[in-house]
Amino acid sequence: MKREKEMKRKRWQTTILLAVIIVVTYVSIAITEFNVLTGITAIPQAIGWMFSHLLITQESLAKLPSILEKLNETIFMSIAATTTAAAVSIFLGLMGSKTTRVSNVLSVLARFIASFSRNIPVVAWALILLLSFGQNSMTGYLALFVGTVGFLTRAFIESIDEVSGSAVEALTATGATYFQIVNKAVIPQSLPQMISWILFMIETNIRSATLVGILTGTGIGYIFDLYYKTMDYNTVALVTFTIVITVIAIEMASNYIRKVIL
Template structure:
């Protein structure tokens, strides 16, 4: 029996590898991508990066402006995430099977979450750019809408996983809906919800650079400006500042998670 299962497993592995090879070959043929030529260009690309992406004294003079735009970007990400979390909590309560008020609101909340979550933040930036133009409002709204979709879905799952015993006990005593949510649901789900909010702050700070390039705001705008003027030394400094900021925020977020979970 074991030998037969092992033969079946080997056969499935061979079939899977064959399918992957065929797909890779077809993709390369359709896109006209040559893997060998691509690998041969790596040393030249690394050499260009080493010779051009150097932080110089001239680029360091631009550090105050870069830090100002970086702070603007970080605070915009935090604001978009926290405000979206409030709306997501309301939609999460409506969409959860545990706390739904009626079927219509539940379907509506899940529909909003599905639409806003499945459209990328970059796509939202382009859509909103047509209405609001290149300004910070467009970047904020793009992050806000994308965050609402993700957090609503995460909050619905967190509430659904909460223990039903306390909810049933309060319901049996005739407690109101708001009392049940405040005393039974939120205390159980709050640590997990805070963890999701921290995760989205990290994600939005990574995404906001690209959003800024499209909307002409924040650190993305500075990056795009230096790149288009071929000021690669300043581009290297902007990139370094973004990486350091993301690492610091990630460390802070991980520490807070350890405290609350």
């Protein structure tokens, strides 16, 4: 009897949730004046435009060296932002974790920094920093750095919290110092997960750096924006293709590394 009541209650909850989603969707369409039928019928026309304009030609291939140069700038900026942010995040993760925290004040501060920097999008950070640093690679680097610190700190805290407490307790019982416990018990157990998160952020930051580059006038994003504004769609297609190939290649390399270390 109780089971039947529980099932009926869940059914009602699901029905109410679906009804709320439908109402919110309808209200959103009404407020934005979005025509669903027009949007659906425009899809074939949009696909046709893509196939007729976004073609890689011999002229666009001549610009490949300059595109690759900017692509390398984007990749190295993403890697630099991720690795330096990882170093800061390890420290904040140790301070914020329940397993290795030194004091409650530092733990709360580390978690606040992670939450604050993570909940503001990278694009918003780029716009904020753009006012102070202008359009240059430093602005893009700092935007990626701040966003990465927030994400990795949160991920590292969770990874450290999953460390086996028995190893920490054993070292504590032998009179080991805080740094010895971290070096011998915490880091070795959580390092594979940390490396996996760092690789994931490198992939994410390369994607984000393209959009950030449009705002800061750097990297592959700047090249994309330049040719898009001049309506050189053939070169835009080549830029897009190189970005996609790069992201896929890096993702395959990171997946392989994850399989080795995990």
